[in-house]
Amino acid sequence: MKQSNPPPALIFAASAFAALGSEQRLSILRRLVRAGPEGLPIGELGEAVGITGSVLTHHLKQMVSAGLLQQRRDGRRIICAVDYDEIRRLSDYLLQECCADQGGHSQGAHHG
Secondary structure, three states, X not given: OOOOOOOHHHHHHHXXXXXOXXXXXXXXXXXXXXXXXXXXXXXXXXXXXXXXXXXXXXXXXXXXXXXXXXXXEEOOEEEEEEOHHHHHHHHHHHHOOOOOOOOOOOOOXXXX
8 A cells, every 4th residue: 555645734744843842942932932033143042041052053953944943144143033934834734624523613713
């Protein structure tokens, strides 16, 4: 029996959730969400979450690779920021079939 390839959205979601699979990475993401689209310099981010040096670099690399964060140079500093489009894509993936199995309710309805 031939196994079909998973859809790209599933591959992205699995990669993103794997990249968020630690308390430290979730702390990094939440701090960058608070910072907004401008992001934070790596040094300031590290101080804010209590992670520095090669450990911080490793976590950031994993999250950039998964498409959740972006990095850019600003002079001698490296600024990290959330890729909000990708975070929305991840959220949409989770909620796209919300309530689809409830009879009489519209598909994709959000309850909150």
